[in-house]
Amino acid sequence: MVAGILASAALSALYARGGAGWLLGFVMLAPWLFTLNASRTLAATLGCAYLMSLAFTAAVFPWFGIALGRYTQTGAGIGLAVLLLAAPLFQPQFLAFALVRHVAGRRHGPLLRALAAAAAWVAAEWLLPKLLGDTLGYGLYPSRLMRQGAAIGGGAGLTVLLLLANEGIVAALARRRDGWRAIAQPFALAALGPLLLAGYGLAVLPDKDSSVVAGKPLRVGLVQANLVDYEGMRRHKGARAVVQEVLATHFAMSYDAVVRRHAEVVLWSETAYPTTFGHPKSAAGAEFDREILANVRAAGVPFVFGTYDIDSDGEYNAAAFVQPGAGLTGLYRKTRLFPFTEYVPEWLDGPRLRQLLPWTGNWRAGNGARVFPLRLADGREIPVLPLICLDDVDAGLAITGARLGAQAIVTMSNDSWFSTDPEGARLHQTVAAFRSIETRLPQVRVTTNGYSAVFDASGSQLAGTRMGEPALVIADVVPSQPAPTLMVRWGDWVGRAACAFLLLLAARATIPSWRSEGEGATSPAQPAMRFPVRVAVLPPAARFAAALLRALARAGLLGICVALLLNEPLRTNTLAQIRLFSGLFLAPEIASWCVLLAFAAQASIDGAALVLTRGAQRIELALGEIASVELWRLPIPAAGLALRLASGQRWHYGLALANPMAFAAALGLEQEQPGAVMGVYARARLALRRRKLDLPLAKFVLLPLALAIPAFHLHQHIAYGSAFGEYYTFGLKAYLTAFALWWAAWSIGVVLSAALLRAAIEAGTLMAALLRPAQVVAVRSWLERAGRLALYLGLPGWLLANLYGA
Known part of the structure; x- marks a missing residue:
């Protein structure tokens, strides 16, 4: 088991490094799957999954723990230890995959087991969004052909195909001694994913030799200033001097982009302007705002840069859109904040936590994707979708922007905390590139100190920078309004479909128990009654009251249905529905249940007598005194029966219980049915389990x-x-x-x-x-x-x- 887990972890590490390692994605989990096949018990399966989540995290994401430790100043070792301790929470899909695979394997064959396990993997990632937004499918980015499948199913769709390929390899190797025919089917399953992805990629990618360009290109200038330690600079130079230095550096590089390189729009990175813009906090802040506006007017092109915004609710990480002559035209507020660095949940926040975690921010989250116009000097107006840092791991934001009419994506980030661990910055850029593939929109991505890049609609990098150096990127992108991809039409649908598939599979597991349900129409077999059995011993008045209340509850449900059909505002008013439901159904239903509870008792057979007990109360009725039983015509307030005595009279009390037919059979008494139609109806209701x-x-x-x-x-x-x-x-x-x-x-x-x-x-x-x-x-x-x-x-x-x- 350990060898299989370590082998899969090593292959995963090579796969995550990129390059030609993407080929390993189709086999990297095979050693671990062999260990799962050998795990006979559920406990062993979950233990194997836990160890795999630990090994995978250690092999693929050690840089995250190290960067976390350095950022929080607790040390790289502590950060890595915390990450490994939280590995099952960081990568929960391993546990979900192994659990569903084990359960499905008991009931279904290898193919359905593989489909169910793959569905559990992506369903877990959809229901429990991961901090870095990672999934196995993103590792296929180095392959220009394979990654195009993300336009159909996103990264989750690629992950499903990778998992099925790994399952096919394992199934084929398990049958290797049975001849080539036995291994042909699983090998075909393993090859199906790569073939589908390659075929789709060939079909949708344009010919490299094609020189046809749709629309006029937009020339962008990305300013990567490589100024990262604002806080350290403040301690040595003071806040005003830092802002002056930051602006001077960005102005100089922007001048070069506009005057010498003829950029039509200039982009700065996330929080490049380290204070609020448009709502200055001081006279110095207002002066800096005026300086930015003056430079934008002099440049004659729009600027988009990272800054902060503020209102009565708090402060926001934001992107400012500034036009020459018009000034500030809009502010986008970052939607996805990084927990425990940019914000702390309100229920957890407090002085003690702030003292323990002094680096935490208190920013507020924005309210979702927005599209802003870039008005160029030549009169063109290009709608763009801004995304800030962690926003670009959320496919839903990019999809919403595409639906709102965006023709390009503008991404800005500050990945400086990965300066000594560039693997994190590279993964972030890879994930961001998938937003272009899914929406077929070009993307310009500017960061503080790398990696900055420009992507076309296929996710290919047109230009980029290295990590840890000042750089100016000038590139031409072609804004467009492409035909909506399946991801744009359906949203991030694979996770939802996986959840639905698992629900259907769970429902299917119950179908075999339905097959013999209707057998024995005339004399249905009844399960043996085990005594004592719970009954309600109801006098006529109590039965009438309980029946009336239950009838009112059922009528209330039908009344609510009619009200919802006739009253359109009620259909969208949840609180009003709850009030109606509580008053018309829950109240009488609970009252009826209380009546039955008040007369509840235990029925048993003691020798030749039927004994009904409730606490110290005890009623005995000799079986010889009971001539027959009569099922209630209407099963209200529940199913039940009446006892016909040898004298010909009915016993004063009725018995309400779950299975009166089995009860009568256990007493060995004849069952009467007064009234042909209602008698047949009553028997039919009780015949099915x-x-x-x-x-x-x-x-x-x-x-x-x-x-x-x-x-x-x-x-x-x-x-x-x-x-x-x-x-x-x-x-x-x-x-x-x-x-x-x-x-x-x-x-x-x-x-x-x-x-x-x-x-x-x-x-x-x-x-x-x-x-x-x-x-x-x-x-x-x-x-x-x-x-x-x-x-x-x-x-x-x-x-x-x-x-x-x-």
Whole structure:
């Protein structure tokens, strides 16, 4: 096991270094997969996954721990130790992959197991966005052909193909002794991913010899000033002198870009101007603002640079758009902040934490992607999408910008904390390049001290800089409005599709238990009754009260459905829905349950007597005194039966319980059915066993949760620009409250859908009892199956259709 894990970690390290190492991506996990195949127990599988997450982090991301330790001034060793300690949280996909692979392998063959495990990998990365936004697919960037597949499925889609290729290699090697025919199929699976990616890349990439250029190029100038230690400079020179030096350096390089190199727009890096712009904090700040405006007017071209913004809520990491003559035309506020460096969650913040982590900032998050116009000297107006630092790891922001009409992406970053560990800066640039592939938009990316670059719509680097040196990059990019890629049309869809696939697979696992559901239409087999059994011993008044309350609750559900159909504002008012649901359904339902609880007892057979006990109370009824049992015509407030005594009279109390037919069989009594149609209907309701998917936990808790998560995820991206946008903006309490409301809304929707389906099932059963009494159990069995499919597949399908159309 250790050898397999170390081998995969070593191959992963070579793969992550780039260059020709991208070829290793199709085999690098094979040694680890062999160890998973040898792990027979779940505990061994999870242990193997934990060790792999640890080894992978140590092999591929040691630079991150070292950089973290240096940035926080705790030392490289401490930073690396913390990273390794948090490896399962940093790379949780290994645990999800191994868990699902193990469970699926018990029930399915190698192909479905591989698909389920790959889906679990990308679903985990989608549900738990990683700090650096990394995924295996980004390692294919060195291959110009292979990386084009990101336009269809993003980095997650490439990851799925890599995982399937690794699974195919392992399956083929496991069958190597069975001859070439046995290994042909898994080898074909392994080769399918590379062939598909290469074929797609050849189909979409333009001919290198083609000289056709669509539209007039935009000449950009990127200023990489290589000024990084602002804080150290302040301590030695003072704040005013530092700002003067920073501006002087940038002005000089910008002059060179505009006057000598004829740039049409000038870009500075993230936080290049180390104070607020447009809202000066002091007279010196206002003077510096005027100096920038004067230089922009003199240059005659628009400037875009990193700065800060401020309002009554706090301060923001921002990008300023300044036009000659017009001045400041807009400020983009960074959406994705780096935790514990740029911000601290409000619920965790406090003086003690600030004292323990003095480097933490207190910036606020922006509200998502925005598109700004660049007005050039020749009269052209080019809409561009600005992204700051960690924004470029979020495919959703780039996709939103493309939908808003952006014709180019402007990315700015400060990767100076990777100065001694350039692997981090290189990974960041690679991830940023994928935003161009996914949207087919060119991108200009400027950083403080490297790597700065210009990318075309295929993700190819047209120009770039080295790390740790001042540099001026001049390049021509062609703004365009390309046809929307699948990623732009559907969004980052692979993670959502993976979640849906896993849900369907889980639902499929229950289908075999449905097959014999309708057998024995005339005399269905009943499971043996195990005593004691829980019953409710109901006098007529108590049964009437409980039945009335439950009937009111069911009528309330149908009333809510009608109200939602007729009242459009109610459909978007979650709080009003909760109030209606609580008043019309929950209140009478809980009251009915309380009545049943008040008369609850334990039923058992003691010798020749039926014994009902509740605490110290005890009722005994000799079996010889009971002539027969009669099922209730209507199963309200629950299924139940009445006892017919030998004297011909009914016993004063009725018994409500889950399975009255099995109860009667256990007593060895005859079952009477007064009323032909209602009797057949009652028997049909009790003939079918309750399935796991019918349990309230699965139907009304887990299913709404599974539906609420992707819907809430999309809402966060639309309303706040990222998966945790509301959390970054308003804190954990607001974020959890919002999610709870979404969960509640979906729970209400599922309950209402189930109520409508239940009404249809009962009506269909009653009709069958009237017209085809001999087939009523079979008819009800099919109706129950159709209801489960409508609920567990129909609702997710409806949600996916709406998500894909978003």
